Amino acid sequence: MTKTMENRLFIEDINARFRDSVLSTTEHSRLRITVTIIPEAVVNLTEFFYKEKGFRFITASGLHSKQGFEIFYHFSNDMSGHVINLHVVLQHEQPVIQSLTEKLSAANWIEREIHELLGIDFKGHPNLVPLLSKDNWPEGTYPYQKDFK
Amino acid sequence: MSKQKIIPIGPYHPLQEEPEYFKLFCDGERVVDVEWETGYNHRGIENLAEKKTFEQIFFLVERICGICSTSHPFAFANCMEEICGLEIPDRAKYIRSIVGELERIHSHLLWVGLAGHFIGYDTVFMWAWKYREPVLDLFEIISGNRNSYAMFKIGGVRRDIESSKFSPIRKELDILTRKIDLLTGAVMDDPVIHARTKKVGTMTKQDILDYAAVGPTARASGVDIDVRRDDPYAAYPLVDWKVITAGEGDVFAKAKVRLLEMYESVKIIQQCLTKMEKLPEGDIETEVWEVPEGIGTGHAEAPRGEVFHFVMTDGSNSPVRHKIRAPSYVNIATFKKSCVGQTISDAAISLAAVDPCYCCTERMATAYDIHSKKQILSGEDLIRLSQAKTRKLKKTVL
Numbered sequence: 001m002t003k004t005m006e007n008r009l010f011i012e013d014i015n016a017r018f019r020d021s022v023l024s025t026t027e028h029s030r031l032r033i034t035v036t037i038i039p040e041a042v043v044n045l046t047e048f049f050y051k052e053k054g055f056r057f058i059t060a061s062g063l064h065s066k067q068g069f070e071i072f073y074h075f076s077n078d079m080s081g082h083v084i085n086l087h088v089v090l091q092h093e094q095p096v097i098q099s100l101t102e103k104l105s106a107a108n109w110i111e112r113e114i115h116e117l118l119g120i121d122f123k124g125h126p127n128l129v130p131l132l133s134k135d136n137w138p139e140g141t142y143p144y145q146k147d148f149k
Numbered sequence: 150m151s152k153q154k155i156i157p158i159g160p161y162h163p164l165q166e167e168p169e170y171f172k173l174f175c176d177g178e179r180v181v182d183v184e185w186e187t188g189y190n191h192r193g194i195e196n197l198a199e200k201k202t203f204e205q206i207f208f209l210v211e212r213i214c215g216i217c218s219t220s221h222p223f224a225f226a227n228c229m230e231e232i233c234g235l236e237i238p239d240r241a242k243y244i245r246s247i248v249g250e251l252e253r254i255h256s257h258l259l260w261v262g263l264a265g266h267f268i269g270y271d272t273v274f275m276w277a278w279k280y281r282e283p284v285l286d287l288f289e290i291i292s293g294n295r296n297s298y299a300m301f302k303i304g305g306v307r308r309d310i311e312s313s314k315f316s317p318i319r320k321e322l323d324i325l326t327r328k329i330d331l332l333t334g335a336v337m338d339d340p341v342i343h344a345r346t347k348k349v350g351t352m353t354k355q356d357i358l359d360y361a362a363v364g365p366t367a368r369a370s371g372v373d374i375d376v377r378r379d380d381p382y383a384a385y386p387l388v389d390w391k392v393i394t395a396g397e398g399d400v401f402a403k404a405k406v407r408l409l410e411m412y413e414s415v416k417i418i419q420q421c422l423t424k425m426e427k428l429p430e431g432d433i434e435t436e437v438w439e440v441p442e443g444i445g446t447g448h449a450e451a452p453r454g455e456v457f458h459f460v461m462t463d464g465s466n467s468p469v470r471h472k473i474r475a476p477s478y479v480n481i482a483t484f485k486k487s488c489v490g491q492t493i494s495d496a497a498i499s500l501a502a503v504d505p506c507y508c509c510t511e512r513m514a515t516a517y518d519i520h521s522k523k524q525i526l527s528g529e530d531l532i533r534l535s536q537a538k539t540r541k542l543k544k545t546v547l
Binding site: 029076078083108 | 186187191196231234358359360361374379380381443444445446448455457459461469470472474478479482
């Protein structure tokens with residue numbers, strides 16, 4: 001760890017810059033923060049994290065909960081040791097979000113994986129074909145989708 | 150338009166850690182594009198984890214990878230302890246780091262051996278794997294198993310390393326250091342290895358940042374990241390060691406980083422043993438009563454790079470969601486940069502340079518003529534091609 005990052009200042013900065021996009025921020029511990037945003041702002045926030053802050057994209061985790069389809073984009077600030085989760089919630093019916101792949105090559109495979117497991121559509125992804133189950137899984141069936149009815 | 154051929158590598162054997170299938174698009178001798186497919190051996194580990202208790206998940210994630218079998222339990226333990234807000238006893242921290250570093254040594258030795266084999270240095274292969282054996286024997290002394298050690302649990306470790314075991318570990322580390330000296334000298338000073346690995350499979354710093362590659366692959370291109378230092382866990386902040394980096398980004402730089410990292414691992418283990426002598430035996434875990442509702446992210450530096458686990462809990466004894474990202478998931482994507490533009494004879498070593506567990510590849514690799522669909526090369530031919538190139542070079546360089 002070579003440079004510290006104060007949680008309070010980071011959260012204040014995020015709130016000031018993206019006032020209309022940030023829904024909430026949670027500080028889990030000294031080095032773990034979750035920022036919940038509106039889905040439309042995901043590209044802007046990612047660009048801010050990757051280009052301005054120099055964060056490294058770790059991966060993304062998708063899940064289906066009662067709230068809807070949730071995606072946690074995990075970023076690492078390797079200078080300070082922080083892991084920042086960018087959290088979005090998409091509606092149950094026709095979950096769609098903008099793809100990050102054009103801005104960030106590293107998001108390519110994980111978006112394909114989330115798409116095939118949960119059925120989330122990543123708009124603008126150059127090659128949204130299944131990553132894990134190509135040619136051996138019925139189309140339109142998503143194994144991680146749950147039935148909450 | 151020139152005649153283009155496709156050389157597929159894979160799908161992999163089920164023994165393989167990450168099943169992969171590469172299609173090398175070749176124009177004459179040169180690789181012009183690489184495509185990657187996976188899913189041939191999808192085990193549904195993340196889904197299985199949601200049906201197991203937190204204690205059982207350790208045994209499950211330990212079986213994700215056979216070579217670095219402690220990396221996933223390490224990251225998972227970090228993740229769970231973050232959710233529970235746990236601080237583990239110092240003795241458990243040292244034990245965790247000892248296990249982690251021994252694993253790094255044997256994994257890197259394995260890679261050096263395989264890399265040697267790919268470029269036609271089978272003596273390096275035999276030596277490296279021979280030196281690796283005593284490390285596995287040490288694991289047997291520590292855990293009872295040569296692999297899949299089942300050492301980790303939430304709040305600490307499952308068994309202590311008694312002081313009576315320190316002496317065989319120290320003795321073996323001394324012998325091992327001399328052997329690594331030998332290997333490092335052989336690799337660093339050999340003009341043919343230089344010719345085969347320098348400026349081959351080169352990744353720039355920007356390539357690494359774009360693909361978010363990790364571990365020795367990133368450090369060899371001058372990206373100074375290492376979770377052990379950046380987000381300290383276990384005993385790494387308590388001992389003195391340094392992160393090894395190189396700037397060239399080629400296969401030679403990756404080999405150099407791995408070879409020098411083994412010395413740092415030896416240093417870490419020696420210091421851990423010395424510090425453990427002052428701590429009471431048996432104080433190896435903090436008791437956990439419940440896992441609260443919440444989310445946790447834990448990572449650990451495996452031999453191949455950062456292993457990342459995300460867990461969402463709801464207060465029960467199983468996770469709601471458990472996401473796992475192994476380092477090869479991001480490192481393999483770099484092939485598109487490192488392999489394209491190389492000759493086919495350099496493809497094998499360029500692909501192997503990120504250490505994607507390559508041992509089963511040649512069984513399933515074949516090359517087809519894109520037009521006639523006739524097989525033109527097998528995976529074994531690819532390796533033979535690579536080895537023949539070294540033999541030719543030996544005649545000219547030596």
